[in-house]
Amino acid sequence: MVTAGMADSGEGRHEGERRAGARRRGQGELEAQVLSVLGTAPGPVTAAWVQQRLGGDLAYTTVVTILTRLHTKQAVTRSREGRSYVWNPVADEAGLAALRMRRVLDSEADRDAVLASFVSSLNPDDERLMRELLRAAEDPSPPPEDREG
């Protein structure tokens, strides 16, 4: 799994080098890359270690930003060591899959054509209507059509 992730990130890097400059990788892709690098770490590692393993085409501050973002998402933990943080992954295979899935969902504009979502988003009017309907659905008394005779 992690190896697959590494191969993936390596591929992305080559492609990135080809299109250097104009390239702008998606947020989710970077997060998955950082996380898969972190997964190969022997223990808690510094952002510089991660940056080095990523191949150095990302700025140190970018790596720190991504790590911080992953920390907010609770995909990594950090602890202070000296003047900087060391990072540790908490996301397992399922966590990585979640990040990758989010990447697909975020980048595909018309995913709804393939992936039938359970619900689509509501506009404010719908929301009011929905709360009324939910009250009706939570009403313990059976609706008239359920009453026999």
Place this chain on the structure above:
Amino acid sequence: MGVFVFLPLVLPLTALPIVRVAGQHLHPRSATRLLTVLGCVLALCSTVCLLLLMVVGTAQLPGNPLPDGWSDPEVRAVVPYPEVTGTTAIAVLAAVVAAGGVTVHRHRRVRTRAHAALAGLPHDPGSDLAVLPDPEPYAYALPGTSRSPGRIVASTGMLSALDRDEREALLAHERAHLTSRHHRYLLVTRLAGCANPLLRPLREAVAYHAERWADEDAADAVGDRKVTARAVARAALLAPKGVSAPGIAAFAAAGPVPRRVAALLEPVPPSRSWPPAASPAGLAAFIAAAGTTVSAVSSLNASLALFLVLKAATPL
């Protein structure tokens, strides 16, 4: 073939009334199927007519690979309209093919990418459910490919917000999408919309009825319509607000999700496959059926006429 060749291009308009009222008297399963069949036939006829116009149009172009006889004035007379119709048809047909190709390609890409995202997950052979640790609430039915079976993808953010019964309803809903292969209906109607823009409204309608179909199946599976209604309502209230898709918002006054919940709080819809004749839906279905028949007959008539003319014009 005369004017008949143009009829199938505008006859998709006859399907619009039934798109609006299909839900009134029909079970969502019948509504989904009816609208998909109508869209499919109307789109095919419309494309056949474009093809015929294109053949005649291409035959007029200098240096075309078609037999010389095909550009004879008799063939030309079959389409009694300015020469520009033929060349326009070529451009339009190219656009139709391109749009269809893009749609199929995107469909495949989303599917492949989503399966790739799940590839690392330990696969429990007894379960089609993939639970992803993500605070964002979402749940999807991911149709299978030739290599991977269909899966239900749900985030912990979604599952933890529902109680046990509601979770069961959600899973039954997604499973219904997979077992009834709803993505195929969605793809077919999207392609129909590419073939003729007049068929675009079918897309949202079929998407809505497919959701309703899955809702009904879920209510059946868990044996409680209220629980299913609650699951849909709770899940919808979790989702980010105010970014409703424009096409869906314009479709009716209330959005699709409140209408789904309201429908689940009503009794089970009748399981007929054709609306009663005396209802507005019955009239709309009749108009659509008549339009589709005329469209099929026109394109068949035009194809035959062109075939005979071209056969006569082709030196043997």
